[in-house]
Amino acid sequence: MALTFDDGPDPESTPRFLDALDALDVRATFxxxxxxxVRHPAVVxxxxxxxxxxAVHGWSHDRPWRPAPADDVRSLLRAVHAVLEATGRRPRWxxxxxxxxxxxxxxxxxxxxLRPVLWSVWGRDWTAGAxxxxxxxxxxxxxxxxGTVLLHDTDRMAAPDSWRVTLDALPGIVNDCRTAGLSVGPLAEHGVRDA
Known part of the structure; x- marks a missing residue:
C-alpha cells in the first residue's frame, strides 16, 4: 500500500505525522x-x-472547475521549483x-x-464528522x-482539527495493512514505473 498525505506542509500538524510515522517505522509520500x-521550507x-x-498537489488548492491550461503549467512548474529549491530534490508525482x-x-x-496519481482508498478524514x-x-x-491510501496531514482545506482524527487513526491503519500482509510505504517503493 502506498501511504499518501495531501494539503501540507503545516508547521503544527506535519511534524506530528513525521513523529508518528517514525514510531511506526513507515515512510510515506506527502x-x-x-x-x-515557500512559507514552511523547514517542514519540507x-x-x-x-x-x-x-510530491506536488499544486501551487494552491485552487478550483479545478475553472480550466486555465497555461496557468496550470505555470503553477505546477512554480510548485516543482519550490520543492526543488527547499529540498534539492525534484518531485515525480x-x-x-x-x-x-x-x-x-x-x-x-x-x-x-510529473506523473499524475490519484488513490484507490481514502479515509474521508477531512469531514467534520470523521x-x-x-x-x-x-x-x-x-x-x-x-492500492494507494489518501489521508491529510493538515486541516488547511478540511474541518478544523480533522488532522488530529487522522493522526489517531494512523497506527490502526498501518497495523491493519500489516495484518493483511501488505507493506506500507511511499509511492517510490510502490512498484509504479514512470511512463
Whole structure:
C-alpha cells in the first residue's frame, strides 16, 4: 500500500505525522502545496530528512472547475521549483486538488515532468464528522495490494482539527495493512514505473 498525505506542509500538524510515522517505522509520500512549501521550507526539509517522499498537489488548492491550461503549467512548474529549491530534490508525482484530473491538468503535469496519481482508498478524514474509527474503517474496507491510501496531514482545506482524527487513526491503519500482509510505504517503493 502506498501511504499518501495531501494539503501540507503545516508547521503544527506535519511534524506530528513525521513523529508518528517514525514510531511506526513507515515512510510515506506527502503531496504538498507550493505556497505552503515557500512559507514552511523547514517542514519540507525535515520531511525529506526523515526519509519521506515529496510530491506536488499544486501551487494552491485552487478550483479545478475553472480550466486555465497555461496557468496550470505555470503553477505546477512554480510548485516543482519550490520543492526543488527547499529540498534539492525534484518531485515525480502530481495529485490534483480535489482529485479532479482534467485533461488540461493531466497535460500540464506531463509538460512539467510529473506523473499524475490519484488513490484507490481514502479515509474521508477531512469531514467534520470523521472519527479515528470511521477513518480507519473507510481505509481498511478498501485494502488491497497495490492500492494507494489518501489521508491529510493538515486541516488547511478540511474541518478544523480533522488532522488530529487522522493522526489517531494512523497506527490502526498501518497495523491493519500489516495484518493483511501488505507493506506500507511511499509511492517510490510502490512498484509504479514512470511512463
Amino acid at each position: 503531496f504538498v502545496l507550493g505556497d505552503g512549501v 526539509r525535515e520531511t525529506v530528512r526523515r526519509g519521506h517522499e515529496l 502530481y495529485r490534483p486538488p480535489y482529485g479532479i484530473l482534467t485533461g488540461g491538468r493531466w497535460a500540464a503535469a506531463r509538460a512539467v515532468g 472519527t479515528p474509527a470511521s477513518v480507519r474503517t473507510a481505509v481498511t474496507a478498501g485494502l488491497r495490494g497495490g
